């Protein structure tokens with residue numbers, strides 16, 4: 001009875017939920033670069049899990065600082081309780097309704113933690129997956145390190161570990177979403193503006209809102 005009564009409003013209720021696009025791809029695939037373009041053109045809020053963790057690491061008095069640094073340097077994934085709570089807080093703080101969540105979910109722990117806490121509070125629109133070969137990704141990250149990214153993991157040793165994590169832990173997550181028909185693959189080996197042409201086609205299909 002209640003269900004029947006509520007059905008006409010379900011679209012409306014769904015619309016009220018914050019909308020999320022997960023952005024995944026190997027280290028150096030261009031996730032951050034493309035997210036900043038999307039954010040400018042389509043009004044999504046860009047939340048990078050890696051950036052949020054780096055910020056938390058720097059926060060004076062953070063009880064997680066050392067653990068985060070160790071995980072980042074070793075290309076390992078921080079427990080989801082920490083990452084998900086940083087993402088959730090940033091979403092609330094923004095006061096906005098459409099989000100690109102860059103570099104998340106990176107493994108099964110990330111996925112399960114999100115499902116537990118956030119999946120009822122958000123609507124996942126799709127997963128944007130940037131495909132780029134390992135050699136080019138490595139070249140980009142090393143270039144970024146040499147140009148002064150200041151990141152403790154833009155070096156060959158950390159990159160090898162980050163790639164292992166990507167292949168062993170993140171690829172199964174992409175496959176999980178692929179089985180649900182939620183993955184949009186974008187080839188990411190060209191120059192950023194060329195890659196963005198394909199990205200735009202996906203986002204143009206969504207309603208534009210002023211976020």
Ligand code: C5P
Pocket residue numbers: 027048049050051053071072073074075076077078079083102103104105106110153162
């Ligand atoms: O995405 P980005 O390359 O900035 O991530 C850098 C590092 O941050 C990862 O290699 C990992 O150690 C950590 N990270 C994490 N969990 C995430 C995203 C990033 O532990 N969901």
Ligand code: MG
Pocket residue numbers: 031032048050102103
């Ligand atoms: Mg990034």
